[in-house]
Amino acid sequence: MRTLWMRLGMALVTGFLLLVLLAFGTAWAAGGGSSSLAAVVSGWTGGREIAPPRAEPQQGQAGTSIQAYKTAEGFWTHVITYDWSLKKTVSPDALTLARGESGEVAYTITATRQIAAEEERTGVRGSICVTNTGEVATEGLAITDVVEFKNPPVVTDWTPFLTVTVDVSEKPALNPGESHCYPYEIPFTPLESVTQYRNHAIVTILNHSGHLGEPFGPEPKEGFSLPEHPTLVEVDASATVEDVEHCPANFICTPSETGPWTFHDSGFVSFHKTITDENACELTAELHNLATLTESDTHETRTAEAVVHLTAPPCPVGCVLTQGFWKTHPDAWKVHHPEDPFFSSGKTWMEVLWTAPKGDAYYILAHQYIAAALNAASGASMPAEVQMAFDQATAWFNTHNPGVPAASPDGQTAIHLAEILAAFNEGRMGVPHCEDVAAGPASPMKKGGQRPETPPGLEKRQATPPGLEKRPENPPGNPPEQRPETPPGQEHRPSTPPGQGKGKGK
Incomplete structure (x- = not known):
């Protein structure tokens, strides 16, 4: 009887062992090794998870190794972004x-x-620096960055709450001995009542010695804290x-x-x-x-x-000469015969030219007006400012007679117009002064580019101005003994006509 019970017990033990072996074999076949065994063991009530062992290096394959360290700085900024127009x-x-x-x-x-935008930002920023300490280039470099916190006594272990992938595109592979730092910035909203933070980087490559084909590498960590007050940052x-x-x-x-x-x-x-x-x-x-x-x-x-x-505007053409030339070259006049009456002055154009102004604005303006008119008739174009002054002078002479004091308002108007016309007549308004004085403004060029020695129309010029050849020696009503030696109005005329001193008679 005793022997029977012993045989029955051994049969039960043997059956149990067979069941265990069957379960073990099934799990091994399904999971492919010791890791499945760990999963099976962890499924037992009261059991604990067993971490899978590190894979052994595969024979005949060379890998490399890396080192890494990181920096971490908490930030709190008040950012104002400006826009310009x-x-x-x-x-x-x-x-x-x-x-x-x-x-x-x-x-x-x-x-x-x-201001285009205004906001507050908090977070952590820094760099993760990696060095290839092996003899071959890295493959499959990847960096994951994790923000962790503790809040004793509620949370005593470092607990992740934010995970990001760091951009490594700037340097995706490191040659042997090469180092590179990868910047990162992780904005986040601070956790209530939490003051302890840590930044945890996971740096992996796929060809680490001893771990070929799987992500493996160092995991540097660095603690940080957030500032108590924001820092003002102005953009643009x-x-x-x-x-x-x-x-x-x-x-x-x-x-x-x-x-x-x-x-x-x-x-x-x-x-x-x-x-x-x-x-x-x-x-x-x-x-x-x-x-x-x-x-x-x-x-x-x-x-x-x-x-x-x-x-x-069209550029000026021709050249100009001063009133001193025109008063001594009547045969060169293209318009207004010297004996034509000059407005309501009671004198001819030539007589006006030979009348000394003696402070009379009428004659000061008349001398420059006559010269400008003769220059224009001889081919010198008037700039717009000169033409305007000439037209205003024409209107002025239609309403004025000789005897206008230069200091009077009307006299000042005449003086101003005379200054503009004088600048034109003297070659200071864009139209140049005639270089060959003898030729005058209207002299055509000879063949070969030279001017004629005598201007056209002056070859037979009389020594006595036209109209004065038969002038009586004594004006009517004047006895011979009272005949002036000089023409009337020219008693005090200087030996050099006005306007011709120092070369101005050209």
Whole structure:
């Protein structure tokens, strides 16, 4: 009986062992090794998980090794992002300039700054630096960064709450002995009542010695804390403005470059530019000035342009001579015979020229008016300003007679017009002075480019001005003994006619 019970017990033990072996074999076949065994063991009530052992290096394959360290700094920033706008104006925006004339324009550049966005940011930033300490290049480099926290006594272990992947595209593989640092920034909202944070990096490669084909590598850790107060960060708080001009051909623009200017807030700058018609005739052009604003941080740009429209009238032609020439060369007159009456002066054109002004604005203006009229008739073109002054002088003579004091209001008007006409007659208004005085303004060129020695129409010029050949020796009513030695009104005429001193008789 005893033997029977012993046999029965051995049979039960044997059956149990067979069941265990069957379960073990099934798990091994399904999971492929010792790791499945660990999973099976952990399924037992009261059992504990057994970590899988590290894989042994595969024979015949070479790997490499890496080291890593990291930095971590908590941040709390108050970020203000600015946006800029740009405006540019010019006054006047149009100029008419004859050749040799200059004009001035005024530019104003206005830069306006305004808040585009405002926010607060908290988080952690730093770098993860990796060095290849092996003899072959790394493969499959990857970095995972984990933000962890503790909050004793509630949470006593480091607990992850935010995981990100660090960008390694800047340097995806490291050659033997090579190092590189990968920056990261992880924004997050602070956890309530938590003051202890840690940053945990997991750096892996796929060809680590001893772990070929699987991610493996170091896991550097670094603690950090968040600041108690935010730091103000301003994005694009300032901007720089440069101005570039595109001066058209045949014009000179000065100054040619202006700026740069730096703005730390909204503001404006003004500057002037002088434009000179160097050699432009009968054309229109545009002066473009382009201002460019560059924001300090994002380097975004804004542009604004102002355009000045330029008009160059037809260039003057011919040349000019002063009233001193015309009073002594009546045969060169193309219009207005010397004996024609000059408006309501009671004198002829020639007599007016030979009348000394003696402070009379009428004759001061008349001398320059006659010279301008004769110059124009001989082919010298009048610039717009001169033509306007000539037309105003014509209207003035229609309403005035001799005897206008130079200091009177009407006399000052006449003096001003005379100054403009004198500048024209003296070659200071764009039309040059005739170089060959003997030839005069209307003398055609000889073949070969030389002027004739005597102007046309003067070859047979009489020594006595026309109309004076038969002048009686004694004016009617004057006895012979009272005949003046000089023509009436010229008793005090200097030996050199007015306007011809120092070469001005040309």
